[in-house]
Amino acid sequence: MDLKLVETASNPAIPSPIKRDNKRPHQILNAAIELFRDRGFEATRLEDVADKAGVSKATIYLYFESKEDLFYALIREKVVPMLEQTIAQADAFQGPASEFLRMKAKGVGRLFAHSEQGAILKLVISEARRFPDLSDYYRTEVPERGLENLSKVIRRGIDEGEFRECDTEAAAAAFMFPLLMTGIWMNSVGPDEIVRPDETIDFHCENFIRGLQV
Amino acid sequence: MDLKLVETASNPAIPSPIKRDNKRPHQILNAAIELFRDRGFEATRLEDVADKAGVSKATIYLYFESKEDLFYALIREKVVPMLEQTIAQADAFQGPASEFLRMKAKGVGRLFAHSEQGAILKLVISEARRFPDLSDYYRTEVPERGLENLSKVIRRGIDEGEFRECDTEAAAAAFMFPLLMTGIWMNSVGPDEIVRPDETIDFHCENFIRGLQV
DNA sequence: TTGAAAATACTGACTGGTCAGTCACAAAGT
DNA sequence: ACTTTGTGACTGACCAGTCAGTATTTTCAA
Known part of the structure; x- marks a missing residue:
């Protein structure tokens, strides 16, 4: 089973270049869950997600296409x-x-x-x-x-x-x-x-x- | 009964200068409810609230101290x-x-x-x-x-x-x-x-x- | 085994756009 | 005239997303 979503402007069919057997995406996702829950999607700064995950903001963009993709990935993975x-x-x-x-x-x-x-x-x-x-x-x-x-x-x-x-x-x-x-x-x-x-x-x-x- | 809240940095004891017998605050509040519900507090632009209420953004500031105050007022009034x-x-x-x-x-x-x-x-x-x-x-x-x-x-x-x-x-x-x-x-x-x-x-x-x- | 080159993983500093909040001024009412 | 009600244009801070460059790991020829 896979997360299929209609392709839209804000959701361009996610090629998702997540490399496997790498813990980074999970660290980032776990940090994101908590912050998104506490502050909401919009009010959460990606820099805070990065800090919480112990990486730099740019690193997030190695594993996720955008802030929205991070949200979608959260559902996909969790x-x-x-x-x-x-x-x-x-x-x-x-x-x-x-x-x-x-x-x-x-x-x-x-x-x-x-x-x-x-x-x-x-x-x-x-x-x-x-x-x-x-x-x-x-x-x-x-x-x-x-x-x-x-x-x-x-x-x-x-x-x-x-x-x-x-x-x-x-x-x-x-x-x-x-x-x-x-x-x-x-x-x-x-x-x-x-x-x-x-x-x-x-x-x-x-x-x-x-x-x-x- | 009145909305009392502990005074905090983000909530400085709301003097609430809402002039009475004026329909503006209610227009603004009604516009805000719908937008806040659909987009959340953070993602709602005050300019959109203003448009929906049929006023300019600056007018909101005649009746509410800040975006947060608008949120508090919503609870107070509704x-x-x-x-x-x-x-x-x-x-x-x-x-x-x-x-x-x-x-x-x-x-x-x-x-x-x-x-x-x-x-x-x-x-x-x-x-x-x-x-x-x-x-x-x-x-x-x-x-x-x-x-x-x-x-x-x-x-x-x-x-x-x-x-x-x-x-x-x-x-x-x-x-x-x-x-x-x-x-x-x-x-x-x-x-x-x-x-x-x-x-x-x-x-x-x-x-x-x-x-x-x- | 070693170390140079290639590939991968990561980052600090920057930018361009966005938006809450301000202000000088205008219109309407009294 | 003066007060109330309103606004367009501005600004300063903030932040998603980028990029040029640095570190680390892997590859493999000698």
Whole structure:
């Protein structure tokens, strides 16, 4: 799987001359994630990214075409591998629908709440309107793929008599949204004393299942 | 109620010389909301705000001290009135806790999904790390105030035998998050075909109550 | 093995464009 | 006349992106 994006003026088909087995791109990307999350794309100075990565600004241009390309690369390098893992996990699952939901909540919820994936989600949300093609890619590949998958699982739960009949698409969104929101919260206004992410996710998951059971 | 913020270098106690009974500030603020939401604070040029408001850039400086002040004023002028209304509504409510939740979901959910309040939420989330005092103010006044209030209502529901015993703080967050997330979704990656905000909120509300009932 | 040449990796200093914020002046209202 | 409301033109700082040149690593002939 590869990040394909429509070619635009601001996104000229990225030849991406990243040389392999070189740690520089990863150093730079890791520095960029944190700064982009904390200050936003526009307000982040490439010089600060360079400092944080321990290189000079010009070095960034050896590995990335432009500041925008750095942003695109971030999604390419950090999101796609996570996706493959999550999908494999979901495909392998056999068992009652409610167990799948529990697994999903623990996996996805914790991932967004405590890893760099939450920072990336918040970043994409923040910059979505400025990078519509990237936002479309991320939306369809990450949350919508998750929603579709969930929708099917809930349908299966209904067919097998575990869950009550309901609008499965709405249910999928209602299940997913607290997981995403917890991740965004922890990477923007939070962390704080009021919202305890793990407890919130656990409660949500159990209460959601309880509400759905016949 | 007034927006008080700790005085910092970037926020020098805002004397706010906004002359009253003048439509200019509102024109400017309305133009700013939309541009800030779509491009973010940093990437929005004051000249574009001016164009959209139908004035010259220098005119903005008759009513606002700086670009940052414009952002602060946006919260002052657009959030505080909404808050007062919501609080009055909540205080006046008498009836079963589940009815309160329904009212809350319809009110707050629709507000964030379909009005400028969703855009403001998304904006604050996006810029939270860059404007920590504003983010603190917003977080404590808007979502956390809502969470506290909800927490109490759920407690009341438990005490009156309507709801099962549970972690009321986690429950409040789990109830609130889909409402907030729907608003953010609609103002960033959405609108799209997959997420229908009203159906999502309605399902969430009913399923949440169903899960909570004894 | 050594060391000169080639290839690769990196950088400091610069530039051209952009934009927040200013100011001297103009128009409109009273 | 005087105050309020407005503006076009300017400026100084900032920063993405470039480039000429330096360091380091690799290659390979003697």
